Amino acid sequence: KAGVTQTPRYLIKTRGQQVTLSCSPISGHRSVSWYQQTPGQGLQFLFEYFSETQRNKGNFPGRFSGRQFSNSRSEMNVSTLELGDSALYLCASSLGTAGANVLTFGAGSRLTVL
Amino acid sequence: QQQVKQSPQSLIVQKGGISIINCAYENTAFDYFPWYQQFPGKGPALLIAIRPDVSEKKEGRFTISFNKSAKQFSLHIMDSQPGDSATYFCAASKRGSQGNLIFGKGTKLSVKP
Numbered sequence: 001k002a003g004v005t006q007t008p009r010y011l012i013k014t015r016g017q018q019v020t021l022s023c024s025p026i027s028g029h030r031s032v033s034w035y036q037q038t039p040g041q042g043l044q045f046l047f048e049y050f051s052e053t054q055r056n057k058g059n060f061p062g063r064f065s066g067r068q069f070s071n072s073r074s075e076m077n078v079s080t081l082e083l084g085d086s087a088l089y090l091c092a093s094s095l096g097t098a099g100a101n102v103l104t105f106g107a108g109s110r111l112t113v114l
Numbered sequence: 115q116q117q118v119k120q121s122p123q124s125l126i127v128q129k130g131g132i133s134i135i136n137c138a139y140e141n142t143a144f145d146y147f148p149w150y151q152q153f154p155g156k157g158p159a160l161l162i163a164i165r166p167d168v169s170e171k172k173e174g175r176f177t178i179s180f181n182k183s184a185k186q187f188s189l190h191i192m193d194s195q196p197g198d199s200a201t202y203f204c205a206a207s208k209r210g211s212q213g214n215l216i217f218g219k220g221t222k223l224s225v226k227p
Binding site: 032033035042045055056090094096101103104106108 | 146148150156163203205209211212213214215216217218219220
């Protein structure tokens with residue numbers, strides 16, 4: 001059974017650019033959540049998508065956005081990159097139904113903003 | 115406001131010893147408390163989880179103890195092994211927000227041979 005796949009694994013951008021990260025969930029999982037991991041702030045929730053709809057949103061500026069496609073694959077976009085956006089971005093998938101809390105994480109996309 | 119507080123930040127244990135990591139939470143609406151293990155270069159992986167209607171859950175060498183009245187829960191790793199060296203995160207989520215885990219800051223565990 002394939003796990004959660006995130007692409008690209010590493011990328012370098014400069015300030016002001018934008019970036020799009022992709023996540024393919026485990027087959028059958030309808031929920032995809034995104035997290036930002038930094039040494040200072042730890043793991044912080046960005047947003048969750050279920051059946052192509054944003055179901056929950058964390059406390060991040062509007063520069064961070066996402067979407068989910070009909071096959072449950074998800075993308076997140078960060079516009080007008082800032083140095084502080086350098087982080088490991090993790091995607092997690094789950095069944096998304098009541099009581100089905102188990103999140104399975106991908107290996108992450110490491111973004112460096114110069 | 116940090117909703118889930120984790121301690122210690124780092125922990126060194128001898129092989130065969132017991133590793134204990136503690137977490138405290140504030141929001142009584144939390145109803146799911148997982149522990150995740152993360153190795154360098156990897157995403158977090160679920161280790162064990164508990165709901166507040168149970169005071170203890172054991173899976174192999176890993177045990178969660180849960181104290182609902184004190185709003186605290188802890189992870190005990192028995193017979194710690196060098197392969198257990200990793201960063202451990204406690205987390206919590208509310209009913210209906212299962213995709214939104216609130217994580218503690220993490221504990222870096224080193225098990226010395």
